[in-house]
Amino acid sequence: RAARADALLEGLNPPQREAVLHHGSPLLIVAGAGSGKTRVLTHRIAHQLATGRVRPSEVLAITFTNKAAAEMRERVADLVGSAARAMWVSTFHSACVRILRREHAAVGLRSSFSIYDAADSQRLITLVTRELDLDTKKFPAKGLASRISALKDELVDPEAYARSGDADDVLASVYARYQDRLRQASAVDFDDLIMRTVQLLQAHPGVAEHYRRRFRSILVDEYQDTNHAQYVLVRELTGHGDVREDAVPRAELTVVGDADQSIYAFRGATIRNILEFEADYPDARTILLEQNYRSTQTILSAANAVISHNPGRKPKRLWTDAGAGAKIVGYVADNEHEEARFVAQEIDRLGDDDGVRPGDVAVFYRTNAQSRALEEVLIRVGLPYKVVGGTRFYERREIKDAVAYLRAIANPDDDVNLRRVLNVPKRGIGDRSEAMLAAFAERERISVGAALERVEEAPGIGSRGVTQLQGFRELMTGLRELAAGGAGPAEVLGAVLDRTGYLAELRASDDPQDASRVENLAELHAVATEFEQAEPDGDLADFLERVSLVADADQIPAEDVADGAAEGGPREDQGVVTLMTLHTAKGLEFPVVFVTGWEDGTFPHMRSLADPDQLAEERRLAYVGLTRARRRLYISRAAVRTAWGAPNEFPASRFLADVPDELVDWRRRESSMAALRAGGSGWGGGASAWGRGGGGYRRDDDGGSVIGSGRPPRRADADRSGGTPPRTARGSSSPKASAPIPTLAVGDRVTHDSYGMGRVVALEGSGPNAVAKVEFGTHGTKRLLLRYSPVTKL
């Protein structure tokens, strides 16, 4: 045992080792990016287990994303084996779900309570504002939702808010009613998960004591991004607030973070939690880590130079012995398309010259919308890529409908979801019947679901309406019986799609979009089947919980990362290029990183320019972005970028001026916009010509190529944006239902509007019934009815 514990100290430097060994008082590890904070956390858990000081079931490790949690669990499992399974390694939200599921009775929730995501909660707020006769234009749900969310982050409940001196009447009444409605529906929103768990622990000392006995080691990664509610939660769980003589001994608390990487202040995170840790936990031990193991000196120097301009920060020494490494490559593009082309060209070149695989590369940008131009070019040149955190699968309409059914089945009082599907697909239940039913529920102080059970008593609903509602009730009862009888989530989902007629309606439609909706639903069914296989004991509520908690960063399947590639198509071992926002990149590392869009107004973001606090946060975001790179770093900007629907000239990001010039090899400094405007060729005399069609493909003075499309191409326009694409000749115009069916052969490479690049592995049927089986790498293999599927042969 001792030998095994000692082995865990190998490969750690002295302060890291000290951090792993420390025990007996709270431990704070503060250090810059890439200094091994997360690694220390993992080793510390393994060491605590190996020495027998802590049992696996006594570990609670909190990470920022579910993906990070999975990685940490895996790393600990590598170190200690299958015992790792009993640990709780999860996000704050997942941990709170688990606690609330167990203690649901104490907080007055059903065990199968629903978890509303942002869209659900906005829907409910809209319902509430209507009920309160408020003007939804004047009080948009989105704004109210974010203010309510901010109050919950501060643990201010509706009563406390109403009592506070400066409460806004509208917000106070919406908040109070919204919470009532959630309670009635036995639902919680994301912020409630934390707030209600804190309330539970504070109101029920017995429950608090149970968890304090249970968790003997609590560890929190990325502590700089915790908000007040999470801070209090940790305090409640460790028992550090409990000063009674006979209190449960306090748990070991370990937090790691970097104040320079705090990038979630807009969501209520407060660096205060890290800055004042020593004051809050007087016997705390602080350990600093100064050696960076991730990046080259050049990358580190650039990141340090940028962050050093933030006011009021503690200067840090961060060094590496990795050597200077390659210079940072800088590039000033004429516009976002040319910037994207540069990125693609470099990835390609690095592959040829340096053996860099697509999976080694990440491209970051400030806002999701920026991915579009990059995607266009990557598709064009045939580089496989993956957008992390874009339009999310679970936000698609058909997926939300299907999940709403499942939620309404699991929780009959879940009115938001019940009402979402009441007339979907259309079954003749009119707005009036729905309103009458809701009014009846209101009067009886019961949920709409419960009112449905007594629809015959509800006044004002015509006999046709009653019949329809009864039909819906029978449908739901049947589905609930199926679920209660032990059917797994996949079977229940299948029954929903069949019995409601949802699938049949989509299948009967001529709209190609409906065909892809069918594919998406098939995908959801596959997710449910996978879940059943992974968790044979899991029920519908467990599945829904999983669905609710998929965070943005979870969308990087392991196989997308080159190292994780084990099986699959020919490309899989190469991985795919990862596109993601800077926020999503937190905690990750890649051999090659492109940080794009260094323009004042893009990055730093327009809305931060006038606010020093927000500007400081943008600068921390820059620090996070730069420090993700291990070997090679690219920084680029576009002189003209189309934002808010119009092309705008943007000045260079103020952050660029802080990167020491000797670290950067500027491949192209000046935009050739001025020259272009003077010449007038292609651009028709300036940015205003974007509105016109046409344009062409031409070479600029550097020998690089510019996609001179007349307008920013949407994906469907990619083929028509003129000229010859750089490397791969592309097929016909964008596919529509009426478009000719592409003639394909096994082995052909194709692109699909949603799945990206793929390879045909089999063909069935012919003419209008031709079906191709296409391997889409990370999206798996799809059967596509070619008549409807947006596939283009490459």
Ligand code: ATP
């Ligand atoms: P971030 O602030 O970005 O979250 P971090 O401080 O959590 O970074 P890690 O991700 O733990 O840093 O480590 C960065 C990289 O350095 C990882 O690849 C890790 O394996 C490696 N590393 C950390 N410590 C050592 C060490 N002592 N020897 C070798 N490699 C190390």
Ligand code: MG
């Ligand atoms: Mg980390």
